[in-house]
Amino acid sequence: MDNPGASILSALGGGSGINFMQLADDLAEASYGVQRDRIERENETLEARISAASLLRSTLTGLASALGDRIRGGDVAPRAAIGDPAVARVATTPGVTPSGSFSLEVTQLARGQTLVSRGYASADAPVGQGTLTIRFGRVDGASFAEDTGRAPLDLAVGPDDTLADLAARINGQAGGALNAYVATGADGAQLVIKGEEGAASGFVLEPASAASPPEAVPGDLSYLAWSPASDAGELRATARDAEFELDTVARSSPSNRVTGLPGGMTLDLAATNIDAPTTISFADDPGAIAAVMGDVTAALNDLVELLAENAAVEGGTLGSDAGARELRRDLQGLTSRVVMPDAAEGEPSTLADLGLSLNRDGTFRLDNARLSATLEASPDGAAAMFTTGVFGVFATIDQLARDNSLSSDPGSLGGSVVRFERLVERGEERLARIEEQQAALRERLTRSFVRSETRIAASQSTLDFLRQTFQLSDN
Template sequence: MDNPGSSIISAFGAGSGVDFVQLASDLSEASFGFQRGNIEARNEALTARISSASLLRSALTDLASALGDRIRTGDLAPRAAIGNPAVASVSTTPGLTPTGTYSLEVSQLASSQTLVSKSFGASSDLVGEGTLRIRFGTVDGATFAEDGAQAPLEITVEATDTLATLAAKINSAGGGTLDAYVANGTGGAQLVIKGQEGAANGFTVEGESSALLPIPAQGDLSYLSWQPATDSGELRATSKDALFALDSVPLSSASNAVTGLPEGIRLNLTGTNIGAPTTISFANDSSAITSVMTDFTAALNDLAGLLNAEGAAFGGTLGNDPGTRELKRDLARLTNETVMPGADAGEPSTLADLGLSLNRDGTFELDAARLNDAINSNPDAVAAMFTTGAFGVFATMDNLARDNSLRSDPGSLGGSLVRYEAQIERNDDRLARIADQQENLRSRLTRDLIAAERRVAGSQSTLSFLQQQIDAWNGSSN
């Protein structure tokens, strides 16, 4: 802040004529400007290093992630084939690779219970006040075994509820376990209730009327009650489990969408084939492996090009960075690193066995002929290298990406980022201290120079008075 005393003195033309406030600011700036500029230049260089290291780390991580996605859900995922597609469709659990063949015989599809109520005149007819209770369990002929694991639904029915509003209340209370609607057929309006697939998902309906003398007729809630022992045609379909055999082993499922099978096999059962088992087989597409290796080589070369540019000894932003040097060493070892330690003699175990080689300039090259030879000679072993398991091409790249991203390792790109970020933080602290020191110096200089200004102004006033007196004396003597 400028000193008001200096401004007043300058306004009257007194003093030395020098702007001491600006002079103090310029002197303090000159005293610390070099230090501050030097630190700011260092921070700018560190910021560039952080940007380059982050770019390299991101490129490596993205490469490993894209490779994993390609294996899990892309063209490298094993292809399933079924001899009789009318029986089921087959898929696999992401990350698992079934092999070989399996037999499948479906004797029964899973089904859900369908209940159609007695007729009403219209969907707007009142159903009667009371409580509608729906219990879940197994319906077997005229018997019902309640499933204690499923809580009954308790639905409060108002005197104003119609067949249509009751259907809506059932849907809301069921939360997806039941589907209710009103069907207007030739016999009038009827409430249709459908359950979920599975033998344990059958249900009964208890209409507990609030009337003093309940009569099972239209307008009384008891009219909608249903039990298997008193069924008079309301039951249109019974809930059942799917029954099937995989490799002759009897299995069941509450749903036609079957999971939890060996090696991650998933089935969507659509028909039966009693006495005529069909075959499920899995195979890898060798052309897809060639495509992936071609794309993988191109991605490695993109990474190598970025690494060569950023890590160049002369002109590279990360020319002397230990994390960058370590990544260069890792990539140089990549082709000959054993990615399948359990491979049998003669089976491919390295990326070099798949035709990948390293050039002198750090780029990669794919020998398509060598890759084709490996695929033709050991198709299963080559396919095993492209899984998401503990070993293989993906695991190798994933580990490489993780190791180079470790912030706890000073020799990794992650460690470099930690180091550069810490240096910027220390430099920012130094800049804050310099700013405080500069401000203190400016304040002290301003205070001292203003005091000197005032002394000079006082001396000039005294000198002016003496000069006037001398001039007066000289004039009188004449």
């Protein structure tokens, strides 16, 4: 901030020989510098505590998130096995635990309609001006039942459009419902149009030629007309649904990818096995559970190490923080916490049952013998602990992260962060007031020094006058 008395002191010529400008700055700084330095040091400490508490909080939240992703991704879900893998591929819905076995007999695969037009001279042959309408529905023998709930596809065809242009236009405007291309073979260039899987995805071609009169010859759009009643060999495959039996119950699907099955099972049908049903079974994967528990143990130890570094009683950034103390208590009680309150007697219900053990120094270890015993004695009970439901390993770690991140709880890390941030804000406000007070003091001192310098300059002028007078009288 510019000193308002600077120009005045400069104009007076500094008759006293004292740098009043510097003196005013030094006095103002001496009056408030100590307070300012102390508050700035306090704010630096608070910023470090915010950083440490936020790091612990985010590490814990990251652990919960990563565990949830692995469970939802099916890392510990029972593994599906199918007797004849050529018939279908089996997958499970993340977070759902299927069990038991199922018989599967596929009698028909879903497929889409395939239509091949009559021949043209080449892919560059014109198809004729007009509008080609493609309607969707069911083709059954010589009949077609339109799906009135599905909008037809209207394609405007220009006078210079070729067979290749029309194929590209179908692909561009069908939104994936149709796939068209030009195939050149013994019968010339032919437009191939393929529809989606499912009996309801059949289609007919209804051209409206601009020619007058229209004539069903190459170069006239009418040449592309097709319906099942007029089929002359253009229909190469009829759209149909997949048909199969699951545990002898007849089912159908418009797609070979079948969802909504028991236990969250999904099937990708690949072949038929008429009169030769195969078996689908699910088995728990002990190795996957052991791998997840090993990773959880390692992640918890990383958190413990970070907590020890930042919350040491002596020298730790969070040494006396309530949130850090609460997290330490929560971690120490983690192994004995009941994560499956509804577990039957003898079934695993705690993280200790899954092998998580606490060392004397507060770190964790995985007791593989305890884990193996649990997996052998109660494989289903152990698997049930790895879901995204309200109980289980994930729910426990997730709740631990939420509790320690709660900003409204002064005893959590979240509450600590809020408290530290408020103290920083107050420190910034105090620094702003000190800056204003220091500037005001500097201004008052400068004005006082201006008055003093004025008086000194006047006295100096009087003294010079008297000296000159005495010198004249002596002469």
